[in-house]
Amino acid sequence: MKLIEDANQQALTRILEGEPRLIDIVPARQLIPGLRERMILHAGPPISWDRMCGPMRGAVAGAIVFEGWAKDLPTATKLAASGEIEFHPNHHFGAVGPMTGMTTMSMPLFVVENARFSNRAYCAINEGLGKVMRFGGNDASVLKRLAWLRDVFGPTLGKAIRAAGGVDLKSIVARGLSMGDELHQRNLACSSVFLREIAPWMARTSTDNAVLAECLAFIGQNDQFFLNIAMAMGKAITDPANGIRGSTIVTTMCRNGTDFGIRVSGLGEQWFTAPVEMPEGLYFAGYSEKDANPDMGDSAIVETIGLGGFAMAAAPAVAGFVGAGAPSEAGNFTRSMGEITVAQNPEWTIAAMDFAGVPTGIDIRLVVDSGVVPVINTGIAHREPGIGQVGAGVVKAPLACFQQAIVAIAKDLGVS
Amino acid sequence: MTDQDRPQYQQLLARKVEVVNVGLEGFVKDLRDCDIGVVHVDWKPSAGGDPQMAALLAKLGV
Numbered sequence: 001m002k003l004i005e006d007a008n009q010q011a012l013t014r015i016l017e018g019e020p021r022l023i024d025i026v027p028a029r030q031l032i033p034g035l036r037e038r039m040i041l042h043a044g045p046p047i048s049w050d051r052m053c054g055p056m057r058g059a060v061a062g063a064i065v066f067e068g069w070a071k072d073l074p075t076a077t078k079l080a081a082s083g084e085i086e087f088h089p090n091h092h093f094g095a096v097g098p099m100t101g102m103t104t105m106s107m108p109l110f111v112v113e114n115a116r117f118s119n120r121a122y123c124a125i126n127e128g129l130g131k132v133m134r135f136g137g138n139d140a141s142v143l144k145r146l147a148w149l150r151d152v153f154g155p156t157l158g159k160a161i162r163a164a165g166g167v168d169l170k171s172i173v174a175r176g177l178s179m180g181d182e183l184h185q186r187n188l189a190c191s192s193v194f195l196r197e198i199a200p201w202m203a204r205t206s207t208d209n210a211v212l213a214e215c216l217a218f219i220g221q222n223d224q225f226f227l228n229i230a231m232a233m234g235k236a237i238t239d240p241a242n243g244i245r246g247s248t249i250v251t252t253m254c255r256n257g258t259d260f261g262i263r264v265s266g267l268g269e270q271w272f273t274a275p276v277e278m279p280e281g282l283y284f285a286g287y288s289e290k291d292a293n294p295d296m297g298d299s300a301i302v303e304t305i306g307l308g309g310f311a312m313a314a315a316p317a318v319a320g321f322v323g324a325g326a327p328s329e330a331g332n333f334t335r336s337m338g339e340i341t342v343a344q345n346p347e348w349t350i351a352a353m354d355f356a357g358v359p360t361g362i363d364i365r366l367v368v369d370s371g372v373v374p375v376i377n378t379g380i381a382h383r384e385p386g387i388g389q390v391g392a393g394v395v396k397a398p399l400a401c402f403q404q405a406i407v408a409i410a411k412d413l414g415v416s
Numbered sequence: 417m418t419d420q421d422r423p424q425y426q427q428l429l430a431r432k433v434e435v436v437n438v439g440l441e442g443f444v445k446d447l448r449d450c451d452i453g454v455v456h457v458d459w460k461p462s463a464g465g466d467p468q469m470a471a472l473l474a475k476l477g478v
Contacts, residue, residue, distance in 0.1 A: 001477035248476070368469060369462050369478045406472060415475045 003413065004266075004365075007246035011265045012343050012361045015249075015305065018237035019115040021166040022229055025158035027150070029105035031122055032093045036105065038069055039086040043101025043298045044256025045271045046089055049080055053257035055136025055293050058385020059100035060085070062138025066146055067104050073138060091252055091263075094239070095122040096231045096298035099134035099381060100257070107146070108154030112169065112232040114240060121235035125149050125157075126228040128221070134297070135381040135388040156215045160201040167197055169233045172226070173307070174348055177358070182315035183230045184299060184308030184377040185322055185392055190226035195219045227299065234301035243268045248409060249342070250362040253304050253374060253397060257296035257381075262401045264364055266409050274400035279380050281323040281393015293383040295395040300376045306345050306358035309375035309394060310337040314350045314358075322377050324394045333375055334359060340366040340374065364409070367402040 029035055040063055042056065052060070057077070064076035064085065079085060090097050097103050102124070109122040127145055131137035161167060172193050179189035199216060206212040219225050242251040247265035254261055260276040263269065276294045283289070302308040312319060313334035316327030324333065331352060337359040338344075344357030367373060373396045380391040410416065434453040437443050439460070447454040462478070463469035 001475070004477055365473055365476055365478045369473050371460055371464050403469065406469065406476070410472050410476060413476075415472065 001246075001413075003246040004248055007244045007266060008249050008342055008361065008363065011241040011244050011247040011249040011251075014117070014241040014244075015237055015361060016343070016345060016347075017116050018170075018240070020112050020169045020233040020236045021115060022110060022161055022169055022232075023113045023166040024111040024161055025108050025125070025154045026111055027105070027154075028095075028103055028107050028109050028122070031109055031111065031120075032095065032103075035093065035103075037067075038084060039088070039105070040064075041088050041090045041093055041095060041097070041101070041103035042256060043090060043097050043099065043296055044254045045259050045261030045273050046087075047256045047258055048087065049083075049085070051258050053293050053296070054383050054385045055381040056100050056257050056296065058136035058138050059102045059133050060087075061385070062133050062142060063102045063104050065138070066143050067106060089254075089256075090298055091235075091254065092269075094120065094235070096235045096254075096301050097124055097134070098126070098228060098231065098299045099297040099379060100136060101296075101298050102133055106150055108150055108158070110229055110232045112229070112236045113166070114236040117240040119236060119239050121232045121239060123228045123232035123235070125154060126222060126225050128218070129224070129389070131388045135379070136293075136385045137388045138386050152211060153215050153218060156202065156206060156211060157198070159205045160198055163205045164198065164201040167194065169229065170347060172197075173230065173233075176226070177311060177314045177348055178351055180315050180317060182308055182311040182318050182377060184227065184302050185379070186223070186315045186318045187226040187230065188223040190230070191219065191223060194226050194229070227302075230307065231299055231301050234305045234307075235298075237305050238301065241265055246409075246413060248364045248405075250304060250364060250374075253300040253362075253376070254298045255294075255296045255300065257293055260295070260398050260401060262397070262405065264405045264409065267405065267412065270408065272401045272404040272408070274398035274404075277395050277398060279378050279391075279393035279395040281378075281380055281391050282321065283380070283391035284389070287382070287390035291382050291390050293381045295376070295378050296381065297378065299378070300374075300397075303374055303376050304362065306341070306348065306360035309333055309377045310341075311348070311350060311358045312375075312377070313353050316352070318377060322392045322394050336372055337375065339370055340372050342366075364402045364405045368399070368406050371399065373397045373399050373402070
């Protein structure tokens with residue numbers, strides 16, 4: 001159908017022509033008009049408190065205490081259940097967030113600008129490993145770290161990013177792919193390259209050596225630091241490709257721990273959801289499948305632009321880490337994702353695939369026709385609130401989302 | 417199978433047989449167990465065999 005092919009070409013061009021730059025770190029309330037008191041943005045498609053999973057509820061309670069809307073976690077939980085807290089997806093406000101994806105007014109957010117289309121997208125700062133809010137953690141140590149990110153780290157790194165005139169992200173991703181990252185469960189190379197670029201600017205702009213050392217160490221000790229920057233980049237790249245009538249290209253994939261949701265360019269802001277699946281993977285010592293929560297997070301935005309599970313061939317070590325088989329099998333994931341995408345990205349190539357570009361532009365027609373669904377590399381959260389990460393694995397997007405979208409776009413185009 | 421075809425058929429089976437298996441992978445193991453060379457082609461009907469969805473996809477240009 002020519003209308004669809006032309007629309008998909010336009011959507012693909014917009015994705016490939018994106019020029020994402022990290023330009024600042026700013027408190028959320030200054031970036032997102034409408035983000036106010038007693039309002040929380042979360043990962044995934046829309047969801048109400050009564051359908052939220054354990055870690056999401058734990059994170060909500062922690063975010064409420066963090067913002068000072070309740071004095072302790074039990075009071076916060078009652079407040080959340082009372083209906084007095086507004087919940088909205090990050091995606092409705094130009095933002096994304098990993099795992100539980102909490103975004104509230106005082107949290108500092110990365111700002112990524114897509115210079116080609118003059119749009120911006122946001123993501124909170126990665127908290128590191130261990131007990132963290134993105135995995136449902138909410139105790140005093142979690143809130144103390146968030147306060148440090150808000151009061152010390154965010155302003156320090158933001159000043160350096162501004163002084164540097166921003167940081168080009170496409171080139172960091174290209175180098176990371178050649179150094180063993182797939183940008184979802186492995187961000188070691190990109191985090192290191194980012195630190196190499198920004199450290200001199202942090203040194204030039206910092207007035208306190210102790211703070212500088214603390215901030216440099218925080219980035220240097222967190223292998224996943226770059227993930228949140230990559231997520232904001234993914235959102236900044238895909239947003240201009242949304243809303244092209246007739247296009248069957250996926251512009252959003254995300255999960256809230258209960259539902260998996262997609263959005264498709266030709267269908268604008270409409271969500272297509274189905275129950276989210278359980279990741280298959282490896283567990284940290286002392287944990288097993290019975291502890292795991294179904295998958296969650298806006299981080300699947302990186303698969304939406306051809307990274308993560310789609311770029312598994314770039315990161316054979318990740319295949320073992322997420323329980324996806326032998327390192328030699330990593331290429332099968334990338335080849336398989338090539339069956340459901342319309343192009344390769346010539347700027348992001350994989351040496352182990354003879355420098356083929358990462359598979360880009362998921363076409364819902366190809367997914368439903370082949371039955372091959374997107375694979376997403378993911379962290380696994382404990383099902384109870386407040387505990388945190390218990391493993392890492394691979395999860396498949398539910399086919400039902402794509403089938404619903406096919407029916408909807410056929411209706412929109414008058415095809416029956 | 418007609419009598420006219422039979423000589424050709426017998427001639428075929430008289431040689432070493434090599435098989436291309438399309439679709440259901442279960443046949444591959446049986447053939448390999450019989451020491452017969454087999455190449456598997458991973459093929460599924462469009463839309464998992466759902467005729468309405470397959471018809472819709474055909475109209476949408478797959």
